[in-house]
Amino acid sequence: MPSLETLLFVGNMLLGGVLGRMTRISGGAMLGAMASATLWNLGGAPVVSLPAWYGISVQVLAGSLVGVVMTRSVVKQIGTLAFPVVSTALMVLSAAILGCVILTLCFDWHFTTAWLAGSPGRTQDMLIYASAVNAEIEKVAAVHIGRLLAVLLLTPLIIRAGHALLNPKTSS
Numbered sequence: 397m398p399s400l401e402t403l404l405f406v407g408n409m410l411l412g413g414v415l416g417r418m419t420r421i422s423g424g425a426m427l428g429a430m431a432s433a434t435l436w437n438l439g440g441a442p443v444v445s446l447p448a449w450y451g452i453s454v455q456v457l458a459g460s461l462v463g464v465v466m467t468r469s470v471v472k473q474i475g476t477l478a479f480p481v482v483s484t485a486l487m488v489l490s491a492a493i494l495g496c497v498i499l500t501l502c503f504d505w506h507f508t509t510a511w512l513a514g515s516p517g518r519t520q521d522m523l524i525y526a527s528a529v530n531a532e533i534e535k536v537a538a539v540h541i542g543r544l545l546a547v548l549l550l551t552p553l554i555i556r557a558g559h560a561l562l563n564p565k566t567s568s
Contacts, residue, residue, distance in 0.1 A: 398447060405444040409433050423548035430541070454520055488516045505535060513539035 398406075409429040416428015437443055495514030499505040505513070509531040512522050519540040526536040 401442045401444050402446065405433070405436060405441075405446075406450075408436050421548070422552055423544075426544075427548060451520060451524060458518065492516060506532065509535050512536045519544060 409432050412432020412435075413425040413429035416424040416426070416431070418424070419428070421427065492511070492514040496507070496510045499510035499513060500507050503510075508529055509526070512526045512529075512531050513536045515522060519537070522536055522540055523533055525531075526533045
């Protein structure tokens with residue numbers, strides 16, 4: 397049975413997620429929950445260690461979101477998507493390698509921490525893995541949260557600019 401502090405903390409994150417969703421900001425629910433959890437910790441409330449089932453639940457839900465879109469028509473398209481998928485993956489991994497080298501050589505980060513910080517992947521997965529290999533979780537979290545915020549805040553602007561530049565007849 398979860399402790400009262402854990403239940404209050406999860407309730408606080410749910411409230412933050414709902415309020416964030418109400419803002420209609422891209423990724424608002426995630427940002428709201430993140431902000432709510434951060435304010436909880438910074439506000440002097442007891443630091444809560446979430447039970448293992450919490451992380452597993454998030455992974456199951458995320459996997460379900462991916463699985464739901466994998467229809468027969470999507471699977472049939474995989475062959476035509478191979479080149480764009482592989483080339484995009486190689487570009488992202490190249491950026492991760494470059495980031496790892498910079499963090500290791502210029503900022504004296506341990507290689508494992510630098511690799512996980514710059515690696516593409518969901519924040520929670522990278523943090524779980526960082527914990528398992530004894531990397532510096534705070535550094536990995538900081539980089540991934542910064543990346544997440546940049547993506548969430550810049551994506552609407554990039555999409556508008558991209559439409560205006562690449563599809564001038566259809567943008568409004």
